[in-house]
Amino acid sequence: MSAPSPVGAERGAGARSLPGRTVEAVPATADADPANGTDAPPATNAPEELPPAAAHGAPAAPAGHEALAAPASDGAPAAPATQPLTVPADGVPPVTATPDELDAVVAALRASGGPIAVDAERASGFRYGQSAYLVQLRRAGAGTVLLDPVPLDDLTALAEVVNPAEWVLHAADQDLPCLRELGLTPAALFDTELASRLLGSERVGLAAVIAENLGYALAKEHSAADWSTRPLPESWLRYAALDVELLLELRDVLTARLEQAGKLEWALEEFEHVRTAPPAEPRVDPWRRTAGLQNVRSPRGLAVAREVWLAREDLARRRDRSPGRVLPAAAIVAAAQAQPSSVEELVKVREFGGKGTRRHAAYWQAAVSRALALPESELPPRRAPHAPGELPPPRSWAERNPEAAERLDVVRASVRALAEENALPQENLLSPRVQRRLAWEVKPRPSTGHVTDRLLALGARQWQVGVVAEPLTQALRTV
Structure with a gap:
């Protein structure tokens, strides 16, 4: 039995169970459309609180919706009737904002084990830069942590506990840079958005992925809020806690689906690529x-x-x-x-x-x-200068390098067909940048070895090369 969260409140009424955990199901609020997984940005910096009835003592979920839907034969979950998820199972934890509170959180995380669900809230559109103003963590046995990094000068002790662990994030490339600023970097990564892309999901926002795989409607009404606001409203903290509430369960379901689809190794390579990606180069002009x-x-x-x-x-x-x-x-x-x-x-x-x-x-x-x-x-030129090594726009290739333009058409058509065959987006099979570079640089009538070498040099992962190298070689040899 898991130890109670040191930062969680008492579990409220109306709880219902998932395998290994409990989640409250309450009526959806009117300020978002959780069934559609759409975001509803706040009208002001301090939105109205949910009615007390929606926050405490909610009715239990209707009978017949208490378990996950059985997976379909192709490994994807059967389309379950989504149920609103508006209250964390353990209540909204207090915000960790002092060294003593941080010590307690670190001790709880150290005493627990397994992967850590991680999220970060920024103040994009309000503040300069992309710093984190709230960090959410959740680990089995430790519960959910809401951490305010602004007043905490030293997160070394936290980093010593969380950095060696596997992190579970949704769209990790969005949050890893601001977490890196705090000295927090994972030893391993599971990205639920990227996993969903590899599985061919049409909608890959967190709310949509949770609805598809776990059957819950997750409201996303505060995603565009000014998270530098202090104090943070209770409804925002509730939203933040819910963002990591189901990530660990979601990881398990997606792992099983990836394995069944024969794509788990693909995903692990992609996760590692995201985890180790260097910061983006500054743009020219x-x-x-x-x-x-x-x-x-x-x-x-x-x-x-x-x-x-x-x-x-x-x-x-x-x-x-x-x-x-x-x-x-x-x-x-x-x-x-x-x-x-x-x-x-x-x-x-x-x-x-x-x-x-x-x-x-x-x-x-x-x-x-x-x-x-x-x-x-x-005076600046009318046309933007190219960055060193940057290719000209593809629309100019027909005039400047017609052979490369013809190769690009062939590469794009091949990647499109292979992506459909493997049920994943084209850009996840081979990025447009790599497609353009390959078409521009590859030798005429190339060998498979040459195409393989160019793909690897351009940053394609081994699994991508395994899928596309031979078909691309055959297609390019027809040009």
């Missing part, structure tokens, strides 16, 4: 990704956009605010088109007429003036 910039035609206008974008980045970083909240992209484009020569002219531009932008009008005009003063030789 990231300011060119400004929405609406295609409407700025002149090099001088592009220079204005670049300077205002850089000024926005600097101010956003210093104020720890999302750049889009400091100055919207539409204002950058408007300044680039108007090219005002004074503050008075700038504030006449509609996008700079608001109270917030007028307050910093001199700051924005200084950026515009810097761009207007640049000599012609320092």
